[in-house]
Structures are given as C-alpha cells and as structure tokens.
Amino acid sequence: MTTPPDGPDRSAFDDVDLARETMQSVLQQVATQAKHAIPGVAEASVTVVERGRPTSAAWTGLLAFELDETQFGLEYGPCLSAAASGEVVAIADMATEERWGRFTPLALRQGALASLSTPIPFQHDLQAALNCYATQPHAFDAAAEAQARGIVGRAAVVISNMHAYDSTRRTVENLQEAMRSRAVIEQAKGILMGRAGISSAEAFETLARRSQDANRKLRDIARELVAEVTGEGREENRDSDRDDGADSRGDDGRDGGRR
Numbered sequence: 001m002t003t004p005p006d007g008p009d010r011s012a013f014d015d016v017d018l019a020r021e022t023m024q025s026v027l028q029q030v031a032t033q034a035k036h037a038i039p040g041v042a043e044a045s046v047t048v049v050e051r052g053r054p055t056s057a058a059w060t061g062l063l064a065f066e067l068d069e070t071q072f073g074l075e076y077g078p079c080l081s082a083a084a085s086g087e088v089v090a091i092a093d094m095a096t097e098e099r100w101g102r103f104t105p106l107a108l109r110q111g112a113l114a115s116l117s118t119p120i121p122f123q124h125d126l127q128a129a130l131n132c133y134a135t136q137p138h139a140f141d142a143a144a145e146a147q148a149r150g151i152v153g154r155a156a157v158v159i160s161n162m163h164a165y166d167s168t169r170r171t172v173e174n175l176q177e178a179m180r181s182r183a184v185i186e187q188a189k190g191i192l193m194g195r196a197g198i199s200s201a202e203a204f205e206t207l208a209r210r211s212q213d214a215n216r217k218l219r220d221i222a223r224e225l226v227a228e229v230t231g232e233g234r235e236e237n238r239d240s241d242r243d244d245g246a247d248s249r250g251d252d253g254r255d256g257g258r259r
Helices: 023-037 062-074 078-085 103-110 142-196 200-214 218-230 234-247
Strands: 043-050 053-059 089-091 114-119 127-134
Touching: 023 043, 023 053, 023 127, 023 142, 043 062, 043 078, 053 062, 053 078, 062 078, 062 103, 062 127, 078 089, 078 114, 078 127, 114 142, 127 142, 142 200, 142 218, 200 218
Parallel strands: none
Antiparallel strands: 043 053, 043 127, 089 114, 114 127
C-alpha cells in the first residue's frame, strides 16, 4: 500500500475559528479526515475517556460507533488500550488476532477485519484515541500509521489552543467584571462617606455588613446604593433580582419542592 502523493490534508485544521469551534466539532474533523485521507479506512471514530468513562465523541459511520461501543461494553479493546497507554495499537487481521479475547470475534461479525488506534496527545485530564477500522485484513501499513499520527498531532495543537483561548477569555472576562465591580463599590463607598462622614474603611465595612445581612453579593448592594442616588441601573438590578429568584424555581415557575 502506498500513501497518496498529497498525503493528509494539511489545511484541515488551519482555519479553525477558536471562538466558534467546540471540542466535539474538532474531533469530528479528526474522524472525517482520517476516513478520507488514510487508504483502507472504512469508518473512523474518536474515543474519549474522561474520569474513567469512555465515549464515542465522533464517528463517521455506524460500523465505527458500534465497534467502539462493543469495547466499552467489554471494558477492553484496542481503542481503550491506545487511549490509556498512549501507544498505537494495530490489529492487522481480526481473524488471527489473539490479544483481545471476545472483541475480535465480535468485530469480525460486524464486518471489521483490521483496525488502527492512535492516541491523541491531550494535555488535560482526558485520554483519547483516533480509531480507524477496515473491512479488509492488513489494510494499514507504516505509512498509514504515520498519516494517523500526523492527523492527531495537528488536532492536538488545535485542541490545546482552544483550551488556551478559553482560559484567556475567561481571565479577561473575570478581570473586566472585577474592574466594573470595583468601580461601583468605590462609588458606593463615596456616597456613604459623604452621607455619614465616615472613612473609606468604615464605608466598606458598612457595605460588607449589608451584603452579609441580605445574603447578597456586595457589588449588587453597591449598585443599588448608587442607583438610589444617580437613578441609574435600577432596571438592571430588578432584572438581576428576577434572575436570582428564577434560579430557585422550577421550569414551570413554581417554587421548587412545592406542590
């Protein structure tokens, strides 16, 4: 078997929009690319194991999905082994393979005669593998393994960048919220200092005490105080209160637990 001249599509992950893509959509691209780029692949899937629980995160056809599920039911198989060990696991011929007990006869019955499972190098608390299944024995050679490694390697970079992007976005959002909260708290402190002739520390203690007594966030108490003086933000506070109240109610609008 020879590798096609162009090899895997190296641009498959080049234009990934980190703000729009999800982990599942990227893994689906991994499975789809493997099916179309690696000779001999009948169907492909991606197995993800999180906290010991495996799932088929993406697949190109029913054959791949059912073969993954068979291994999950048995609690062993090449896809689980590749994900856990970080090593490529290949089965050249299901008819003569002896390592996987009940899996190989079940795979033969489903029409799979060879498989190639390649670990995806996550940097987080996940284990994963790209699984390629063939309907002919000896379908995957060293070139096919190299192509599979290339696909998962490029996908791993994208997934790592997605995590970094999400982390950075959350950090920026938290900083922005912290700055907004600090600003309104400073305004509220100034109002209390002017009204009561107290120090900045005493004003903050007053806000903190009101927050504890009302069992509400200090920034919300500050916003209400500022709104009383400026007339701004009242609608925002009412919306916030409605949202907080909705959290303790069921979907039908009744108080949770009441009949």
